[in-house]
Amino acid sequence: MERREFLSRAASVAVGAAASSWADRxxxxxxxxxxxxxxxxxxxxxxxxxxxPGLQPLLSILRDADVTFGxxxxxxxxxxxxxxxxxxxxxxxxxxxxxxxDELRWAGFNIMGLANNHALDYGIDxxxxxxxxxxxxxxxxxxxxxxxxxxxxPAYYDSRDGRGALIACASTIRAGSxxxxxxxxxxxxxxxxxxxxxxxxxxxxxxLATLQxxxxxxxxxxxxxxxxxPSEEGVNFLGNQFFAGGSxxxxxxxxxxxxxxxxxxxxxxxxxxxxxxVGIHAHESLGDREIPATFLPEFAHACIDAGAHAFIGHGPxxxxxxxxxxxxxxxYSLGNFIFNAESMRQxxxxxxxxxxxxxxDPSDFFDRAMxxxxxxxxxxxxxxQATFIHGELSELKLHPIxxxxxxxxxERGMPIRAEATQSRNILDHLTKLSEPFGTKITQERxxxxxx
Numbered sequence: 001m002e003r004r005e006f007l008s009r010a011a012s013v014a015v016g017a018a019a020s021s022w023a024d025r026x027x028x029x030x031x032x033x034x035x036x037x038x039x040x041x042x043x044x045x046x047x048x049x050x051x052x053p054g055l056q057p058l059l060s061i062l063r064d065a066d067v068t069f070g071x072x073x074x075x076x077x078x079x080x081x082x083x084x085x086x087x088x089x090x091x092x093x094x095x096x097x098x099x100x101x102d103e104l105r106w107a108g109f110n111i112m113g114l115a116n117n118h119a120l121d122y123g124i125d126x127x128x129x130x131x132x133x134x135x136x137x138x139x140x141x142x143x144x145x146x147x148x149x150x151x152x153x154p155a156y157y158d159s160r161d162g163r164g165a166l167i168a169c170a171s172t173i174r175a176g177s178x179x180x181x182x183x184x185x186x187x188x189x190x191x192x193x194x195x196x197x198x199x200x201x202x203x204x205x206x207x208l209a210t211l212q213x214x215x216x217x218x219x220x221x222x223x224x225x226x227x228x229x230p231s232e233e234g235v236n237f238l239g240n241q242f243f244a245g246g247s248x249x250x251x252x253x254x255x256x257x258x259x260x261x262x263x264x265x266x267x268x269x270x271x272x273x274x275x276x277x278v279g280i281h282a283h284e285s286l287g288d289r290e291i292p293a294t295f296l297p298e299f300a301h302a303c304i305d306a307g308a309h310a311f312i313g314h315g316p317x318x319x320x321x322x323x324x325x326x327x328x329x330x331x332y333s334l335g336n337f338i339f340n341a342e343s344m345r346q347x348x349x350x351x352x353x354x355x356x357x358x359x360x361d362p363s364d365f366f367d368r369a370m371x372x373x374x375x376x377x378x379x380x381x382x383x384x385q386a387t388f389i390h391g392e393l394s395e396l397k398l399h400p401i402x403x404x405x406x407x408x409x410x411e412r413g414m415p416i417r418a419e420a421t422q423s424r425n426i427l428d429h430l431t432k433l434s435e436p437f438g439t440k441i442t443q444e445r446x447x448x449x450x451x
């Protein structure tokens with residue numbers, strides 16, 4: 001009898017403990033959340049000022065998030081690696097040395113995109129060295145690889161509250177930089193994950209007739225081809241497609257093969273991660289640098305439809321508008337977070353030659369090349385801080401930052417918390433950029449709030 005009573009009591013305790021465990025788990029699931037901190041481009045050549053009081057509020061945001069994202073737009077080549085040919089004056093080979101990855105990890109970054117137009121500034125070896133060094137600091141990377149499947153696959157970071165996943169790609173790319181897929185006999189080529197873009201130009205009928213006449217005069221006997229559909233005829237003029245209809249515009253669309261491949265990676269990430277991010281490096285604009293090209297909203301919506309929780313654009317070095325689509329945030333560009341590439345120790349000689357600069361002092365180059373980057377919009381941005389509960393956006397805060405352009409070349413480009421008047425101006429500007437997407441931003445104590 002005593003044995004039966006003991007077993008009965010033990011069973012009751014076990015059942016009670018199990019019930020309590022299930023109740024605790026259920027309560028945890030109800031309130032489970034995962035947080036994101038996201039910034040734009042990081043062009044970093046030297047350490048943070050660890051004691052700067054203006055930096056401390058930003059560190060709290062970056063470090064407190066479960067997943068902290070940025071785009072690393074530098075290369076970290078080893079000594080003896082050769083710079084790639086880049087093209088015209090100003091198309092620089094970005095490079096850095098020293099403990100840059102450790103500094104980024106110290107600041108709180110744990111997942112970074114590497115797909116951008118500077119990914120192969122020091123060739124394939126430099127690209128692979130960059131990924132290796134950043135990974136060694138404990139930061140997960142995505143967007144480059146030894147072949148296209150590797151460059152396109154999701155990267156995962158396991159945080160305390162869930163698994164973050166990142167698919168990183170670029171539409172602004174140099175020739176020869178996209179990774180390729182092998183075919184069983186020939187190896188795939190290392191490179192970045194591309195989203196190639198097709199461009200067409202819509203013009204007035206009279207303008208199209210002028211182009212047609214020019215083409216016939218220059219290239220007699222060359223046939224005109226259909227542009228959009230059999231019902232719309234146009235002209236391929238010097239490698240560009242023009243067609244008539246409506247007001248003049250530049251129409252860009254994502255390449256269908258690249259789109260299909262990237263969306264497959266998004267769906268894969270959604271099955272294996274709790275917070276799926278898609279990052280894209282896209283300089284392309286619709287006239288004004290602050291307005292995204294037409295392909296970008298199409299691509300962003302497709303990524304959200306495929307399972308992404310957030311879409312993060314970067315590349316033009318300025319802020320662009322924010323859209324909330326199906327209760328998921330789309331940041332068309334988060335501008336710059338660190339912008340001190342002009343402190344690079346040295347640049348390739350051919351850059352001096354192409355720009356017609358005598359001597360070997362990079363300051364001479366940056367005095368010329370950086371003049372176009374002295375508008376305030378390049379040196380002001382935000383950190384996006386988002387909370388997701390069960391995959392749905394619960395809260396979005398926007399923290400204005402100042403990259404201190406008035407400082408010397410050796411000091412400017414590092415972020416601090418923007419002061420009150422500057423914060424209001426930054427958020428007013430971002431509000432105006434976001435209005436076409438139906439997004440309303442309110443301000444509370446210098447922080448933008450999207451509800």
